[in-house]
Amino acid sequence: MNKLFYARLAGSNVRKNASLFVPYLLTCTLTVAMFYLFHSLGANPGLQELRGGDTLWGIMQLGNGIVALFACIFLFYTNSFLAKRRKREFGLFNILGMEKRHLARLLLWETIYTACISLALGMGIGILLDKLMYMVITRMLGGGVALGFYISGAVMLDVVKLFAFIYTAIFLYSLLQMQTASPIQLLQSDRAGEREPRTRRLMALAGAICLGAGYYLALTTRSAIAVVNVFFVAVLLVIAGTYLLFIAGSIALLKMLRKNKKFYYQTSHFISVSGMLYRMKQNAAGLANICILSTMVMVMISSTLSLMLGLNDAVKRYCSFDIALDAPVTHTDPAVFEAALDQALAEEQAQPTYKVAYRYLSFAALRQGEGFSTDRSQATMLDLDKVCNLLFMPAADYTRATGIEVEVGPGQALIYSNRNPWEYDTLSVLGETFDIAGQLETVPGDKDVAADISPSYYLVVDEETLEQVYQKQQAAYGETASSITLCCGMDFDLDDSRQIDLAAALRDKLDSQGFAFSINSRARQLYDLRGMYGGLFFLGIFLGLLFTVAAVLIIYYKQLSEGYADKERFEILQKVGMSHAEVKGTIRSQILTVFFLPLLTAGVHIAFAYPFIARMLALLGLQNHLLFTLCTLGSFGIFALLYALIYRITAKTYYRIVSW
Numbered sequence: 001m002n003k004l005f006y007a008r009l010a011g012s013n014v015r016k017n018a019s020l021f022v023p024y025l026l027t028c029t030l031t032v033a034m035f036y037l038f039h040s041l042g043a044n045p046g047l048q049e050l051r052g053g054d055t056l057w058g059i060m061q062l063g064n065g066i067v068a069l070f071a072c073i074f075l076f077y078t079n080s081f082l083a084k085r086r087k088r089e090f091g092l093f094n095i096l097g098m099e100k101r102h103l104a105r106l107l108l109w110e111t112i113y114t115a116c117i118s119l120a121l122g123m124g125i126g127i128l129l130d131k132l133m134y135m136v137i138t139r140m141l142g143g144g145v146a147l148g149f150y151i152s153g154a155v156m157l158d159v160v161k162l163f164a165f166i167y168t169a170i171f172l173y174s175l176l177q178m179q180t181a182s183p184i185q186l187l188q189s190d191r192a193g194e195r196e197p198r199t200r201r202l203m204a205l206a207g208a209i210c211l212g213a214g215y216y217l218a219l220t221t222r223s224a225i226a227v228v229n230v231f232f233v234a235v236l237l238v239i240a241g242t243y244l245l246f247i248a249g250s251i252a253l254l255k256m257l258r259k260n261k262k263f264y265y266q267t268s269h270f271i272s273v274s275g276m277l278y279r280m281k282q283n284a285a286g287l288a289n290i291c292i293l294s295t296m297v298m299v300m301i302s303s304t305l306s307l308m309l310g311l312n313d314a315v316k317r318y319c320s321f322d323i324a325l326d327a328p329v330t331h332t333d334p335a336v337f338e339a340a341l342d343q344a345l346a347e348e349q350a351q352p353t354y355k356v357a358y359r360y361l362s363f364a365a366l367r368q369g370e371g372f373s374t375d376r377s378q379a380t381m382l383d384l385d386k387v388c389n390l391l392f393m394p395a396a397d398y399t400r401a402t403g404i405e406v407e408v409g410p411g412q413a414l415i416y417s418n419r420n421p422w423e424y425d426t427l428s429v430l431g432e433t434f435d436i437a438g439q440l441e442t443v444p445g446d447k448d449v450a451a452d453i454s455p456s457y458y459l460v461v462d463e464e465t466l467e468q469v470y471q472k473q474q475a476a477y478g479e480t481a482s483s484i485t486l487c488c489g490m491d492f493d494l495d496d497s498r499q500i501d502l503a504a505a506l507r508d509k510l511d512s513q514g515f516a517f518s519i520n521s522r523a524r525q526l527y528d529l530r531g532m533y534g535g536l537f538f539l540g541i542f543l544g545l546l547f548t549v550a551a552v553l554i555i556y557y558k559q560l561s562e563g564y565a566d567k568e569r570f571e572i573l574q575k576v577g578m579s580h581a582e583v584k585g586t587i588r589s590q591i592l593t594v595f596f597l598p599l600l601t602a603g604v605h606i607a608f609a610y611p612f613i614a615r616m617l618a619l620l621g622l623q624n625h626l627l628f629t630l631c632t633l634g635s636f637g638i639f640a641l642l643y644a645l646i647y648r649i650t651a652k653t654y655y656r657i658v659s660w
Contacts (some may be wrong), residue, residue, distance in 0.1 A: 006102070010109035019560070020082055025117055027078050027553050031071045032122025032163060033129065034546050038064045039155045040130050066543065072166055074550050077289075079170050081557035083177065104175055111171040119163060126159075127151060133538075200248040207244025214238035218612035227615045234612065238605060239292055246288035250597070286558045291598035293551040294639065295605045297544045302635040303613055304540030306628040307533040307620060314621040315529060319522040320445045321356075321489035323503050325510075327517035328483035329359060337515060341488055344509040350502050352490040358397040358444050361466060363473050363482045365390055367455070371428030374476040389456040390429060392469050393443070398460045401444040408437055408462050416440035416458035427459070430472040434459065445487060496523035529621065548639075552646055555595075559650040563657030599643050603636060 014021050042064055130151075214237035217230050327337050338357055345352070365372035366386045395408050406414055413434040415422045427434045443458045461469070466484070474481045492499060503521035510517060614628055622628065 006105040007109045010106050010113060013106070014110060014113055021114075023553055023556055024078055024082050025114060027549065028075060028114060028118035028163075029121045029125065030549055031067075031075060031546070032118050032159060033125040034542060035064070035067045035071055035162065036123050036126030036155065036159050037129060037133055038067050038542070039158060040126065040152060041133060043152050043155050044134060066539075067546065068162055070543075070546065070550075071162065072169075075166055076170060076173070078553055078557065079174070081560070083174050107174055108171060111167055115163065115167045119160060123156060123159060200251070203244050204248035204252060207241045207246075207248060209241075210237045211241030211245060214241060215608040218608050221612065221615070227612065227619070231612070231616065238609075242291055242601065242605075243285065243288045246291070246597075246601075247284040250284045250287065286554055287598050290551050290554055291601045291605075293547045293554070294598055294602040294643070295609075297547045297551070298602065298606055298632070298635045298639050299609065299613060300540040300547075301544045302628070302632040303617060304533070304537040305635070306617060306624070306631045307622055308537040309631070310622045310624045310627050311529055311533050312526070313624060315522060315526045319520075319525060321354075322491045322494075322499055322522050323506070324445075324487060324489045324520045325506070325517050326520075327486045327488075327515060329486050330483045332486065332515055332517070334359065334486045337486060337510075337517070338488065340510060340513055340515065341506070344506050347509070348502055348505050350492060350494070353493050354491040355489070356401045356444055357486065357488045358401040359394060359466075359484055359486050360397075361392040361470055361473070361482060361484045363390055363477065364388065364454075365429060370424035370426055371433075374430060374473070376477075387454050389454055391456060391458045392466050393458065393460050394463045394466050395460050396463065398444070402442065406460060408460060410462060410465065411435055412437045412461070413465075414438050414440050414460040416443045416460075417455065419455040422457065427457075430469060430476060432465075432469065432472070434461070434465075445489065496526065499523040500527070533620075548642070555646055555650055556653070559654045560657070563654040567657055595647055596643070599640060606632065606636065 214234045217234040217237070221227050221230050221234075325341065327334075334357070363374075364387055365374050367388050368386070372388065372390060395406050395414075398414075399405055408414060411432075411434060413427065413436060415427065415436055416439070421439055422436060425436055427436060440458065440460065443460075470484055492502070494502065500521055500523050503519055503524060507519050610629075610632065614625060617623075617628060
């Protein structure tokens, strides 16, 4: 036999099964292109040279791993639809005289064709889009774009290695399935399992419990710190609940529709409900996948878009000063440090338009009614939502910083809260009880306090009380205790680039004099956040696109496989007198019965997750709930329109297959 016989036969099979292979090749090509883009952008040396690029680089590395993992899972999943349809063809070849080893060669050549085409097209698309994506990123970070393309041989080699591994694994798995099945089993594979599934009440109950627990965590977790610890638990519970309810609940729904005589005993409903019921055990997992992917797409796009659009507002709202320096007074004399700072500013010829200096002591404690506990031995993970920040400031420094005259005596305190006002007349901490002499409307650095993810309480006390609290806090926390800190905040009439350079110059000059301090620049923070938010937005858009393609292809293959499974049934129905109009009505009823269920369920998931995600975004500095609401509604609306378009396209595909 000619050695190229199997190669030509495999090529002929690919062409003849274009309706199956083209979507699969498109999936593989896009996945290769996505992985190449992330890997190439992350490896581009120009990325880290941009301000904020180092933060974005780390996010790109994370995205690279996510895309690689997704590629493995998704290509296996989409190949399973293709393999299911091809089993009957291989069974026919087997009966006609081809041995299993001959079928293995045929399968090998088809895999080689798929790998070569997808790698060539995918990397080609990736190289063409790489420059465009790099320009988008540099635009977001405010940098310039160099001429020429960046093409890395190491990146291309990594792409080839990953997808060679994936295609080899897919080939071996398909070969194993084919070798362990008889020719008759291969021929009848698309008809297997068509028995009425049992209603699984325990599974449905478990799904409801998992989903309810996930929703409960999303609605009741108040602390932004606690959100981080329970986020993945809640996500896993919702995913598990979704799969269990789709598998058990969809069967229960169809059986309930069958019991409704007015609904069931109509031509289109009778055929669609009975047909779906026998295959729902297999289809439910696909519907659950569509629901989870749809939820992920809308959550990622809405949250990352909110962060990107709210960037400037967040920085302006939560940074009190253009440049702020914090120096512990246990190591630095405040007067000496301020004098050195003024000298450095004079040398840099930078005159602040506003300057303030004040001391404060800050430490964390657990809220317990009208008091706070510093006993860490009794704290548990369940106490995370009780964590608060306490900041003590001497009255003299408060007056100097704000110009507001205040007086407090021993055992008294004036209080400011970044959340709800303090509702008690006293406050206890570290064995001291303070009488609250009044509520303050503002404090120095109030924007920084407003940005705290935990409730913060500013207490203005006298000088002696500040020293007593400091000593007791040192005894309570030991090596992790805080120091009394001098904050020097300044505003300048300078552009962002000059402010960043000035902050760097001040750091170098004061470092050289041996001062211990930290420095923060609003402009630098803007660049860093732009890098982080831009990276998250870029990652969200790309993963959203990837997951959208995944959802579309799952829907397409689902309709395709169901169409071929129903073809023979609809041929019989049309032979006994069913019209094309009735076929269309039946198809419409069949698709609409469960097609939009994943979208509706995804909407419910997002509604319950909204407060949870809002608290997650607060950790990243976004507390503009109106912006997040609009982005969420917009993402859902656009995705719903796309979903409706997919419905129209797949319904036509299904109709073309089953029409006789």
